[in-house]
Amino acid sequence: QLVESGGGLVQPGGSLRISCESSRPILAVYEPAWYRQSPGKERELVAQIAKNGQEKYPGAMRNRFTIRRDSRNLSLQLQMTDLQDEDTAVYYCRISDSWGQGIQVTVSS
Numbered sequence: 001q002l003v004e005s006g007g008g009l010v011q012p013g014g015s016l017r018i019s020c021e022s023s024r025p026i027l028a029v030y031e032p033a034w035y036r037q038s039p040g041k042e043r044e045l046v047a048q049i050a051k052n053g054q055e056k057y058p059g060a061m062r063n064r065f066t067i068r069r070d071s072r073n074l075s076l077q078l079q080m081t082d083l084q085d086e087d088t089a090v091y092y093c094r095i096s097d098s099w100g101q102g103i104q105v106t107v108s109s
Contacts, residue, residue, distance in 0.1 A: 020093030
């Protein structure tokens with residue numbers, strides 16, 4: 001089971017960290033990832049930990065988003081900085097074939 005938290009409203013240029021708590025260890029072999037979906041758009045990859053442990057980011061998120069696991073390997077986190085209006089979306093964590101319920105992130109002044 002995956003439970004997301006930390007979403008909410010943030011002003012443009014602000015930062016936010018969202019988390020995904022897992023009931024089982026988050027191993028790199030599961031390729032844990034964050035996705036997001038905006039109204040009228042397809043779900044898109046935001047950040048991922050590859051099987052070799054490397055972090056992967058699409059171009060638009062590189063240098064602004066950071067994916068990490070906590071020291072217990074039970075929480076997958078996404079640190080987001082310099083947020084813009086276009087980052088407004090429902091964010092989902094995915095670990096192996098399990099998805100979280102989604103959490104709203106709204107960027108607005």
